[in-house]
Amino acid sequence: MRIKKSLTALFVLCLCFTAPLCALESHVLENGLEVFLEENHIVPLVTIRITFRAGAIVETMDLNGLCHLYEHMLFKGNALYKNQEQFKAALKRMGAGNWNGGTSTEFVTYYITIPSDKLAEGLEFWAYAVKAPLLDGRELVKERQVVHNEIAGNQSEPHYMLMKAEQKALYPDYWFRRDVGGDLGVIDTASVEKMEYIKNNFYVPNNAALFISGDIYPEAVLPVIKKYYGDWQKGKGFPEIPPHRPLKKDVWVAVNNSPTKGLVDVKFSFRGPDAGVDPGATYGADVWGQVMNDPAGTFKNAVYKKVPELHGGTRFISAGYYTQRDAGLSFFSFKLRVPEEKGLLGIIERLRQAVTDEIARMVTRQYFTREELSSAKQELRNHDILSRETSDRYLANLSFWWASTSTDYYLSYLDRIEAVSGEAVRGYVKGYLVNRPFLTSVWINIDDDAKHGIVKTIGETKQ
């Protein structure tokens, strides 16, 4: 079997000469498991990544944080490796260099990098972990404490308060679907039954994708994948989730625990587009985000002209769109110098006005020039080239897009971007920015706030 080539042969083969990334192959097993294979012989290693459409997005308030806890429990043993010691011993025997798991708002992912002649063992290893985890009660009690420590540490960070306030303001009904770490009370009382619930509902092949990259030969790998993952029982798949309501009116949050004295962070956040609801608008949003960040462009210079109190001129102005299946977000962020005299709130109001004025102008034909749109598209193509430099990074990127959009979305992304017209960008602006209510968030140092009373004033006048 070609996959069993010796390390020696592979080292010589892979040595640094022209070896462009090969094309991506994708397959779907009968049970719904999507498989992506990318062949690249630069080093004699293979990375196996398995990703689930899970994380905070699938949680209810009483499950908030349990996808993350479950992510940890997968390392605690399964039908083949009966406890964490055996699990880790197997990793050592495979020569694993990098391995870990991670939970985000819209995915849970696990990966391992091993010598390529251990590929079959690696595939078997993850197959048992995802299909037959032990979920032992005593281990769960220990891991609850580990996760508690992790989350409590995160909650001690100043930015946590701002993030939490923003989540509740932007997504008042389902704010917990943005809180990956979750609720300490839910984590501290998590039961084996709840872990089983997570497993049976979300850890199913038709809600998962397997990504394999590196020193592989796809035709040899596919039968091994079928052997270990073909019997994985199908489940319900990704659940129906109620959409977040659009904001009904402008909302404000202000938090006064910023460590940065003399500078205040101001951000304007607009809901949407959600890739799960309006994927077509996301391409225009991505091109828009590129144009917005041109340091010599219309937007940054117009805003700076109206608000010279911005720290660093146009350097700390940023705008963009963050693709998410459930909670896409368009944002503008700024750093303002805190004035010696009172009047900070007035500057923030002026900044808001400057941004909303610019948004209104964005629907005119001349706002986005042909050259700007063309350059933005080229930049997105460049990002794709950069993301392909190493196959494991490329597949990590693909894994994100698979979870938050779809395979077709990712594979046709550059063609769709190429087709984005000025009209499409203006369509996105009209649909998601113009006259839309938005969140204004202000993060200020406590000493600066004592002088300017931002938190108090916003609390009294902006709610």
Added chain:
Amino acid sequence: MKKRIIAYVLLWLPVFVNGSMASEGFVRENLKTFHEFRLGNGIPVVVKKTGQSRIRSVCVAVKGGKALVQADKAGLDKVTAKLMTMESKKYSDVARRALLKKTTATISASDGLDYTQYALKTIDSYFDETFDLFADLFINPAFSERFFNELIISLKSAYRSDLTDGYARASYAVNRQFFAGHPYSSYLYTVKTLEAVTLDDVKKFYKDNYTASRIIVCAVGDFDIDALKKKLDATFGTIGQGTRAEEGGSGFALSPTPPLSLDSYSDLKKEVSYVRGNFPAPGITDTDYWALKLGTSIISDILNDMVRTKNGMAYSVWAHLYAKQSNYGNISIYKTNNPAGVIKLIRKSIDIAAQGRCLSPFTGNGNSGGYVSLEQALDFYKVSFSTKFYSGLQDNTSIALKMADSYVHTGDCLNYLYVMNTVGSVTAQDVVRAVRSYVSGASIYWAVTAHPETVSLLEKDPREYAASAQTVILQ
């Protein structure tokens, strides 16, 4: 059971033997891709020509590092390096940002303990434009008053942000004691030292230290070697000679009985603490270095098993060995609810490694687990090490940085190619000797960052860590 273990090791041995052979092939074939030359002013250039991607990377290393900066002006080298990525005589800040955005290239500067590095990462089709920017920023930095003032504000903000991070605080607390009296102490900048830096200091620092005698250029990508040489000669080749760079680092001035450093941070939740310990270590050219590198990996595994797997006492725990001129390592506990208890497990873990034992890789094959002798398991650690090593050689920027680092710390850019050969020859006895000499026998400098109530308990009874405790004020 022992027979079974031996059989298992034998099963694996050919793989590692294969790995060693492969390493020789790796070195031999890689050597064919390197091109070395000197610029007119003597700056050495090493180019690795590879077409494995469309990315081109150029790294310029400037030797000297923190030894060039006085502790009361700590941050001066960082300010200089950052300003050199902002604007030059030919490129305004806006023009720089516009070009980088258009080309999706990055130009970065990083001030390290032993050297400062500048790096360009660009797609091949933009190389002419982006290299011109990169070179002009380096050779003709503008050092304007406006950007200097803004940068000082930004760095002070960044420092204050660091002080809201429990692990960053513990690191700062331990480094302050460990680096005291050593040139590395100027790594620890504060608001006060940043405020002491003037723009004239920056200009003088640049003039005195950004000289040909301190510089090396490493490049990786599908270059036309002659064309690249011409470009480099016309730019970096015009830099003045300057004084000869100092070689080698000095030792740390350490106490045999260091006190426990306690950092009280009231914004932390009571159940979360951070622990970090530093210990001096052999340099990368020392024969013990790679043995200790494997040793810290073995200690990490035992720590993880004891602290996290068996006791659920921390979110993460590790031992790490750096590769600096004055070298050191650390042991860190990230987010623990029991800093008083965790230290006992750390000591126990180190003792196990010092006895020549490690976590069994054979658990789960009819064996009950626990610990085995290092002779039985060392090859598995070597294979894991090789996986990490080759993982780090997949992109051109990583390779260029590795070449520059190799040059600064060993005098030869190509030395990194031989790492697997060296690691392959390390024996279990070497590892045990290194762990005993540098970790279990060392006076480790410890620091704990925790809620005031936890600190108060440790202050009253620090004996598990040290004979005495001292409070550290970070501001």
